[in-house]
Amino acid sequence: xxxxxYERSQRTDMAKSELxxxxxxxxxxxxxxxxxxYQGALKVASTQLEVxxxxxxxxxxxxxxxxxxxxxxxxKSLFDKMRKKGFEINMxxxxxxxxxxxxxxxxxxTQDIYYLYDLIQKSECFRILRVRDYIRSPKPNGYRSxxxxxxxxxxxxxxxLNLPVEVQLRSIAMDLxxxxxxxxxxxxxxxxxxxxxQKLLSCAETLAVVDAQMQELFRREEPESExxx
Numbered sequence: 001x002x003x004x005x006y007e008r009s010q011r012t013d014m015a016k017s018e019l020x021x022x023x024x025x026x027x028x029x030x031x032x033x034x035x036x037x038y039q040g041a042l043k044v045a046s047t048q049l050e051v052x053x054x055x056x057x058x059x060x061x062x063x064x065x066x067x068x069x070x071x072x073x074x075x076k077s078l079f080d081k082m083r084k085k086g087f088e089i090n091m092x093x094x095x096x097x098x099x100x101x102x103x104x105x106x107x108x109x110t111q112d113i114y115y116l117y118d119l120i121q122k123s124e125c126f127r128i129l130r131v132r133d134y135i136r137s138p139k140p141n142g143y144r145s146x147x148x149x150x151x152x153x154x155x156x157x158x159x160x161l162n163l164p165v166e167v168q169l170r171s172i173a174m175d176l177x178x179x180x181x182x183x184x185x186x187x188x189x190x191x192x193x194x195x196x197x198q199k200l201l202s203c204a205e206t207l208a209v210v211d212a213q214m215q216e217l218f219r220r221e222e223p224e225s226e227x228x229x
Contacts, residue, residue: 027090030091031075031091031094034091034094034095037161037163038072038163039072040163041101041154041161041163041164041165042101042102042103044125044152044153045070045103045125045150045152045165045167046070046103048126048152049065049103049105050068052116052119052123053065053068062108063108064107064108064109064115065105065106065116066106066107066108068104068105069103069104069106070101070102070103070104071102072101073099073100073101078094078097082094082097098130098149098166099164099166100164101163101164101165102165102167102168103165103166103167103168104168104170104175105170106170106171106172106175107169107170107171107172108172108218109211109215110135110171110212110215112171113135113146113169113170114146117169120148120167125153126150126151126152127152127162128149128150129150129164130147131146131147132146132147133147134146134147138208140201141204142177142181142200142201142203142204142205143177143178143204144170144171144174144204144208145168145170145178146168146170147166147167147168148166148167148169149164149165149166149167150165150167151163151164151165152165171211173207173208173210173214174207174211176207177204181200
């Protein structure tokens with residue numbers, strides 16, 4: 001039932017976006033099947049992270065993962081990104097996009113981010129394809145996060161696929177800024193001035209200072225914590 005609902009939503013999304021001719025049923029079938037595989041990849045990655053979180057909760061009083069969110073790109077969002085990159089919409093190019101499946105992991109402190117990154121590196125479930133560290137090297141607008149593209153195995157009747165999943169690791173403070181910046185920039189008709197951009201950057205820098213201070217307080221409270229590093 002869930003599969004049928006998802007396929008219906010895909011058809012509706014594609015029809016509304018007018019990105020595909022209605023007669024292109026072959027592409028639609030192949031695309032829908034691939035999206036189901038990405039849903040499987042998302043489940044595998046999410047489950048493994050949940051297992052790590054449960055283990056850490058049972059063995060340590062500190063809980064590094066505050067919460068997690070996951071999503072699969074809608075067809076419209078995916079096709080818009082492909083067009084922006086200048087890709088023709090076909091199955092080969094769809095598989096060039098590495099953030100079709102995505103997980104956002106929000107951690108309590110910055111040190112938790114790198115601790116989880118170390119565990120992901122050691123895990124047999126994940127193979128890291130790419131790392132972009134926007135914490136040590138923030139984006140010009142102030143955005144901070146650790147972006148990983150990992151592959152996870154999806155076992156099918158025909159064999160095993162290794163599909164990419166983007167994992168974004170942020171602290172609570174980083175997520176606060178990113179969520180509000182997205183709300184202001186993309187969910188309103190406001191045109192940002194240079195002064196607005198500077199204010200956003202200033203807020204990001206202020207929150208980074210708060211992040212560091214809160215982490216220092218935590219370290220004083222838990223001097224023996226295994227999370228330090």
